[in-house]
Amino acid sequence: MPAIQRSEFALALNQVANERGIDPEIVLDTVKNAIVAAYRKDHPDIVVEEYSATLDSNSGEAKIFHNEEDVTPPGFGRIAAQTAKQVILQKIREKEKEAIITDYKVRIGTIVNGMVLRFAGPNIIVDIGKAEGIMPPMEQIANEKYHLNQRLAVYLSEIREGLKGEEIIVSRASTGLLEGLLKREVPEVAQGSVEVKAIVREAGNRAKIAVFSNQSGIDPVGSCVGQKGVRVQAIIAEFNG
Structure with missing residues (x-):
């Protein structure tokens, strides 16, 4: 079965492990689960618990096993390669966001310099460096006029769960x-x-x-x-x- 190109796979895995601080074993386990899920799309009647995937961390070659029997279909390597790349990129994005949120969590209760990026309904989105902060109406000064690219100091008020994950709330009224x-x-x-x-x-x-x-x-x-x-x-x- 064709393997994921070694240079591409090894480079991506190395980037995750060394540059992003993600345990490569966690990435490999996630990729294996995703590969089984990809296999299931073409075989919806299988009992997932009876299937497993192996992934060579050096070559990137993936195989599907059913009760220790190799059932890897011809041409599955391309699907496995695409799945692996998607999972690795997702892990990179998750790790980057996690690191940014962790950095700002320890800075809650301090002020930072920001710049008005855009308006999202009644909310103002502020560039605060590595992340974007949300300034809801209650955190705005009523008689203060805001405009795009305006530079201003804001107070890091809290981090709370929003529709797209954790959000950094900033304030001018606090x-x-x-x-x-x-x-x-x-x-x-x-x-x-x-x-x-x-x-x-x-x-x-x-x-x-x-x-x-x-x-x-x-x-x-x-x-x-x-x-x-x-x-x-x-x-x-x-x-x-």
Whole structure:
């Protein structure tokens, strides 16, 4: 039976194992199950549990067995090759998405710089680097105007299950955005020498921030305002003044 081209198969498997961090044995097992499923399409009356597939990890040659008897049909190699490629590509995509989501999970509660990509109904899709974030209406500032390619800071609010898997929810209305901007613009807040005790915010209108420091010589309010108001003005500018 024709085998999957070694160079193509080995290259794809090597990419999955080394570049994507996926266990090749998991990929091979998934491919075997997919090959049996492909065989079943042409033989719908078989008892699947009685059939198995073997796959040579070096040559990529696939065979179908029924109770240890080789029942591989002529010309099945091409079907097996296509099935293997589809499974490997799917595993690569799944692993990439999983890695991206894992990266952003540890960053929930922080701010990132983003850019408005498109509008999806009432939602705004924001490019946040390796992924896209969704900003639903409740996370938008009511009187803030958004446009394509607009650059803005957003708060990584949560990751939740959506129609197409896990979705990253970002916010412009959260008090977390204001606290994150304080940490970015005020070193004393980032270092912990000035503590943000409370934030009360009417997104798009006004905000009140209570700050505190138990370290002598540090003026918590002055630290946040900055010389000639430069720090607080940088935060205000993020909200378009």
